[in-house]
Amino acid sequence: MPPSTPKPLRIAVLADSDTRWKWGALTADRIAPDPSMEAAPRGGAQVGLALDGYLLRGRATPTPRQLEEVGVRADSLREVTAVEFLRAMAESSYDLVVLALVGGGVQAMLHGLARVWEGREKRPVVVTGYVGVVYEKLADGLLLRHGADLVLANSRQDAERFRAVYEGVGADASAVTEVALPFLGGAAYEGEHTPYTVVFAVQPSVPDNRRDRMYLLERLVRHARLHPEREVLLKLRSRPGEHTTHIEELPYQKLVQRLDPPANFRLVYGNMGEVLDHTDLLVTISSTAALESLHRRIPTVVLTDLGVRETLGNHHFVGSGCLASWDQLDAGHRPVADEEWVARQGVVADGTYAAAFDTARERIAKLLATPEMPPLTPYYTPTTAPGYLPGILARHHLGPDGTPLPGAPAADKEPGPVRQIVRRAARGAYRHGVQRVAPVIRRMGEL
Numbered sequence: 001m002p003p004s005t006p007k008p009l010r011i012a013v014l015a016d017s018d019t020r021w022k023w024g025a026l027t028a029d030r031i032a033p034d035p036s037m038e039a040a041p042r043g044g045a046q047v048g049l050a051l052d053g054y055l056l057r058g059r060a061t062p063t064p065r066q067l068e069e070v071g072v073r074a075d076s077l078r079e080v081t082a083v084e085f086l087r088a089m090a091e092s093s094y095d096l097v098v099l100a101l102v103g104g105g106v107q108a109m110l111h112g113l114a115r116v117w118e119g120r121e122k123r124p125v126v127v128t129g130y131v132g133v134v135y136e137k138l139a140d141g142l143l144l145r146h147g148a149d150l151v152l153a154n155s156r157q158d159a160e161r162f163r164a165v166y167e168g169v170g171a172d173a174s175a176v177t178e179v180a181l182p183f184l185g186g187a188a189y190e191g192e193h194t195p196y197t198v199v200f201a202v203q204p205s206v207p208d209n210r211r212d213r214m215y216l217l218e219r220l221v222r223h224a225r226l227h228p229e230r231e232v233l234l235k236l237r238s239r240p241g242e243h244t245t246h247i248e249e250l251p252y253q254k255l256v257q258r259l260d261p262p263a264n265f266r267l268v269y270g271n272m273g274e275v276l277d278h279t280d281l282l283v284t285i286s287s288t289a290a291l292e293s294l295h296r297r298i299p300t301v302v303l304t305d306l307g308v309r310e311t312l313g314n315h316h317f318v319g320s321g322c323l324a325s326w327d328q329l330d331a332g333h334r335p336v337a338d339e340e341w342v343a344r345q346g347v348v349a350d351g352t353y354a355a356a357f358d359t360a361r362e363r364i365a366k367l368l369a370t371p372e373m374p375p376l377t378p379y380y381t382p383t384t385a386p387g388y389l390p391g392i393l394a395r396h397h398l399g400p401d402g403t404p405l406p407g408a409p410a411a412d413k414e415p416g417p418v419r420q421i422v423r424r425a426a427r428g429a430y431r432h433g434v435q436r437v438a439p440v441i442r443r444m445g446e447l
Helices: 018-031 064-070 082-091 103-116 138-145 156-168 210-226 252-258 272-276 289-295 326-330 339-344 358-369 389-394 417-445
Strands: 009-015 049-056 076-080 096-100 125-128 150-153 176-178 197-201 231-235 265-268 281-284 300-303
Touching: 009 018, 009 082, 018 049, 018 064, 018 096, 018 125, 018 150, 018 358, 049 082, 076 082, 082 103, 096 103, 103 125, 103 138, 103 389, 125 358, 138 156, 150 156, 150 358, 156 176, 156 339, 176 358, 197 210, 197 272, 210 231, 210 252, 210 265, 210 326, 231 272, 252 265, 272 289, 281 289, 289 300
Parallel strands: 009 049, 009 096, 049 076, 096 125, 125 150, 150 176, 197 231, 197 281, 231 265, 281 300
Antiparallel strands: none
């Protein structure tokens, strides 16, 4: 008899932004066990893996252009409300569910999933984590993620911090699992390109005011003028009207219209990995792009011009050897990253990255082989957080016990044409309010 074909592993990824969709889908591919327990082919879905994507409806739901730029493919992909997702999880049989959401979204889904899977002996393995550097709201975000079977930490340093927080409040820390960022890779830097290329990777929410953003733009344009032999690129995350993981009230592409940049300065979009293929110097405030760059051994600078501050996130890079100012860069400074610091961040180009997901893959394989899975048990309950949890659940139309509230969006039908038009109009109004109205109100308040 011919050997039987293994049943494809079924995975669902729920994401609320383009960046989290990229992280969730790539993480699913890397942590999914395969029969031989060998590293699966990367760059597409694993053989024998069925991946269904769910995009949580909200202000940051990715546009088709953003999804195309991310470049991650799924067997199916649809937009859902929280209640619609829970209905799908109740009616479908998945092996693995990846929650690529903000902390509040993860907590709501954990309670909702616990409710819809109540009484099941065998339920899917639930995994969550962070898209990149964790530099704010550490305790808050971690406790909102508690209850998943695996809480992924992108580095040894993060794993230690995560366990300390859970143990410090008396919560089970066994779910914390060290991995690495799933989108690291690409060719290692081998020397200067022609022309020498400087890339400034922006962030949607840092800095958060016009003065600081204009300062950074002016210094970038000045660098281009001082070095006409270099190509200076402003790497943008989204086009005006689109949202990413964070709200961008002051898009750089609008601010740059006030300046008159030289010919060697230009704006670029697209996949960060493709931009890094031609980068000689990566500059940022604190973007995860810095970790992608360091993984490739590309000279990387985290700017100190606006201070080294927790609100900017660049404090995370203390000890990295990458902190520098525009004055130093204009004078020709090329940073050298500290090897020990880089290794603690899970950013290594020494061949060990391929094994970074082995532990997670093995843990999931054991859970999948378990005949009976325990119920999901988040740290927050109506008993431990009666003044906090109900509000988190209500934002996703769930009651304190995880069941849909009366009047929750219909979960049994696709939105009709009128509902789709209203939804698009509402989202457009929200984005207009964020990008146009809110800054005006803020300026008026400062008068």
